[in-house]
Amino acid sequence: MNSLVAKQVTYEYRNAVQTVKAVNGVSCDFQQGLVYALVGASGSGKTTFLSLLAGLDVPTSGTIELDGESTANMNRDSYRLNHVSVIYQNFNLFQHLTVLENAAYPLYVRKMPKKKADELAAEKLVQVGLKEDQFKRLPNMLSGGEQQRVAIARALASGSEIILADEPTGNLDSTNSSNIVEILHRLAHENDRCVIIVTHDPAVSEAADVVLKMKDGKIVNG
Amino acid sequence: MTQKNGCALVGVTLIAVLRRWIASLLLVAVAATGAFSTMVLQNLTIRQEIALSNTIANSTISCTVTDAKGTDSGNLQMISAFVEMLEGKRRLRGCYLDDYVKNVRATAEMPLGKPAGTTLRRILSIDSDPALSQVEGASVLFFDDWTEESLRGLGQICLVPSDMVTEDGYITISAEMEEPVRLKIIGTVANGPSNVIYCPYFMPWEEGISVAFLTDSCSFDIRDNQNLEESKEYIYKWFVQPNLSNQIDGMTFGVLVHDETYQKNIEEIQANLSMLRLLLPILIVICGCIGFFASFLATRGRTKEFAVMRCIGIRQGKIFGLVMAELTVLAFLGSFLGIASGILLEGEIQTSALLNAALMTGIFLLGSAIAALRITSVNVMTLMKVED
Numbered sequence: 001m002n003s004l005v006a007k008q009v010t011y012e013y014r015n016a017v018q019t020v021k022a023v024n025g026v027s028c029d030f031q032q033g034l035v036y037a038l039v040g041a042s043g044s045g046k047t048t049f050l051s052l053l054a055g056l057d058v059p060t061s062g063t064i065e066l067d068g069e070s071t072a073n074m075n076r077d078s079y080r081l082n083h084v085s086v087i088y089q090n091f092n093l094f095q096h097l098t099v100l101e102n103a104a105y106p107l108y109v110r111k112m113p114k115k116k117a118d119e120l121a122a123e124k125l126v127q128v129g130l131k132e133d134q135f136k137r138l139p140n141m142l143s144g145g146e147q148q149r150v151a152i153a154r155a156l157a158s159g160s161e162i163i164l165a166d167e168p169t170g171n172l173d174s175t176n177s178s179n180i181v182e183i184l185h186r187l188a189h190e191n192d193r194c195v196i197i198v199t200h201d202p203a204v205s206e207a208a209d210v211v212l213k214m215k216d217g218k219i220v221n222g
Numbered sequence: 223m224t225q226k227n228g229c230a231l232v233g234v235t236l237i238a239v240l241r242r243w244i245a246s247l248l249l250v251a252v253a254a255t256g257a258f259s260t261m262v263l264q265n266l267t268i269r270q271e272i273a274l275s276n277t278i279a280n281s282t283i284s285c286t287v288t289d290a291k292g293t294d295s296g297n298l299q300m301i302s303a304f305v306e307m308l309e310g311k312r313r314l315r316g317c318y319l320d321d322y323v324k325n326v327r328a329t330a331e332m333p334l335g336k337p338a339g340t341t342l343r344r345i346l347s348i349d350s351d352p353a354l355s356q357v358e359g360a361s362v363l364f365f366d367d368w369t370e371e372s373l374r375g376l377g378q379i380c381l382v383p384s385d386m387v388t389e390d391g392y393i394t395i396s397a398e399m400e401e402p403v404r405l406k407i408i409g410t411v412a413n414g415p416s417n418v419i420y421c422p423y424f425m426p427w428e429e430g431i432s433v434a435f436l437t438d439s440c441s442f443d444i445r446d447n448q449n450l451e452e453s454k455e456y457i458y459k460w461f462v463q464p465n466l467s468n469q470i471d472g473m474t475f476g477v478l479v480h481d482e483t484y485q486k487n488i489e490e491i492q493a494n495l496s497m498l499r500l501l502l503p504i505l506i507v508i509c510g511c512i513g514f515f516a517s518f519l520a521t522r523g524r525t526k527e528f529a530v531m532r533c534i535g536i537r538q539g540k541i542f543g544l545v546m547a548e549l550t551v552l553a554f555l556g557s558f559l560g561i562a563s564g565i566l567l568e569g570e571i572q573t574s575a576l577l578n579a580a581l582m583t584g585i586f587l588l589g590s591a592i593a594a595l596r597i598t599s600v601n602v603m604t605l606m607k608v609e610d
Contacts, residue, residue: 048603056533056603081535092530096238105234109536114230138241158534 004053004162004194005029009062011048011217022048024217025062032161035188036196037208045217046198047166053196054086054164055079081109084162085155089170091147093139099125099150100135106158117157124153128183145176152183156191163187165197169204181207235544236551245520246552249586252516253556254563256509256582261564263505264575267498274491278447283481285323287440290462290474300437300475302330305346305423307460308442319460322453325349326442328423330435336396337386344423344435345373353414360414365391368408373422380405381420384412395419403427447484454479509582514589517549521593528597538598542591549590557583 011023022045030036030053038046052059055076063070071079085106093102101108104121108114122135128149139147148168155163165184169177181204188195188209197204205211213221239246287304288295305328306312310320327350332342348354348362348370362381364370372379382393387407396402405421444453461477531541557579564579565571 051603054533057601077532077535077537079535080533086533092526092533094238094527094530096241097234101234101237106534108231108234109534109540111230114233117230 003029003031003065003067005065006049006053007063007065009049009052009059009064011045011052011057012060021217023052023059026214026217026219027062028212028219030162030194030196032194033188033192034194034209035185035207036194037205037211038196038198038214039200039205039211040214044214046214049214050086050164050166050196050198053162054084056086081106081158083160084164085158085160087148087151087155087163087165087168089167091139091144091151091171093147093150093154095139098136098138099130099142102139102150103153103157105154121153121157124156125150127156128153129179143176144171145173145179148172148176148180149183152180152187156187161193163193163195165195165199167198167200169199169201174203177201177203232544232547235548239548239551249516249520249549249552250556250559252513253553253583253586254560255556256513256586257557257560257579258563259560260502260506260509260578260582261561261571261575262568263498263502264578265564265568265570265572267495267502268572268574270491270495270498274488274495277484277487277491281447281484281487283444283447283450283479283484285442285444285457285480286478287461288476288478290476292476292478295441295478296439298437298439298475300440302328302423302435302437304460304475305437305440308440309346311424319457320445322445322449322456323442324445326440328437328440330423330437332397332435334395334397334419336394336402340395340417340419342380342395342397343418343420344425345420346423347373350423350439351420353418354411354420361412362409362414363412364409365407372408373420375422376424376426377422378403378405378425379408379421381409381411382407383414383416383418384410385416386419393419400427444479444481450481450484454481506578506581510585513582513586517553517586517589518593521545521549521590522597525597528594529602532598532602541598542594545590545594546587549587553583553586556586 006026006028009023009026010021012019012021014020024045026045026049038050040046051057053064055071055074058072058076063072065071066074066079066083094105097105100118100121103125104114104117107117107120112120122132125135126132130146130149130153134142134146139150142150148171152163152168163184168184169180172180184195184197185207187193197208199205211221212219286295287298287300289298303312305326308319308323308326308328310318326346328344328346329350330344332344334340334342343351345351345354354360354362362370364372368379373381380393386393387410391407392404393407394402394404405419411418411420444450446453457477457479461475463476528541528545531544532538560582561571561576561579564575
């Protein structure tokens, strides 16, 4: 991937009273090897914009293009499986799969042989700082920071060029937060991924290469 | 290779089913209970149906002819034409009573002048005379090739007490107003009455001439219990229900149909059957609802999990397939356990009972299929907002 570009992206939804423009004509582009922080007050539209970048829904108008091709023309399942990984505040791990199985899950979906998938996932788990004796544990036996590392390892193992993180440090203490931020930075700078983080945490945004501030569905400093 | 690799996803999905063992066990228990209870109830119903048809087919409903008041059944003074009609040997006014009755038993007695002090008793079968029944202790020994069947035929033959057997094998009898007749002795009666000679009911007194005897007692069985009411109605055309008539005229005879025990048994089985037939659909609906909602809610409770799967990029159809694979394993395991328990308890299993178990499994799977379809058809962004 060379670039992920948003062109005049608008997203509307209808609540009980009126039609709300959660994202209002946002244009910006994202490059590999950089960490982007998407900041703004609650309700400013940053999580919705992140979901549109993740291919979880389609913009009401405007386009999101990956290397010049509109994601609207792509199969969204395939786009999510092959190009994008999302990391959530509440980790969203499969509670009945082991740490190793969670990390290898996208590879199982791609029909990679189990042994190879497990080896690759184990490598990524070690890369994010987990120990081998933790691989067979279930997620609820790990701390929050460790669970978030598993989620990052899953994103890494999937090989996606774009890693989207929605408040990845929201449930973590400061030590774990800085570790996770450091890992995400390494992903961008050493593994050449495009990392986009939605955050309220000033420490996270200060460490980002690019900060995009959203207000009322628009980027106000882009 | 592709198929084998695809198995990794199915494999970890099924392993997760084991790790969710409490929920899985509950679903298996629901499926097993549904299959077991409907199967057992269906089996009970079938068993009662078999008992009903066996009772109808194998019960003997006997009828006793009485005087019109129903008080005397031993001295009827009934013309033998009635017996001939019951036996099907005579049809009167288009009546074919032998279509409705069988095993006719009748006796007619006549005092004999010779041998002095003896009685000639005409019987349709050995059963016709209580003294000849095994209960009374008498035993009949037929000579040579003669059999009981001979007594149902037409011939100048007889059974005599042992001490009346003659050297030439014949005995000459005579009644008042009748010419003497020579009967061939075809057997003896031991331990029976010492002064009674038995001969066929329809014995010709002389060659080609039959004497019109008066019947003393008569009884018969209903031919087809399936059509009991129709049979009774037809029989009452020729006899009367004793409790409905006070007429004693020597021409009107009553008949007692001994169907009280039979009717009681049938009513008991039919009451059981009605209750089972009512309970079965209720149980199917209850078990079906429980199975449906258990699998529906169990699947819906995993919405967030499916959302994450969708977020990772798994197709809706694939998620649906994985859910159905899980639930199919649990449903079949539950049904298998339910059926196996049913077989252990019942010892056998009817096809229709298996169909009920299959129906339960189907409803169980339908619940999860609907839940899975509902979940996977919702926008992923909406799904991700669902709380754990």
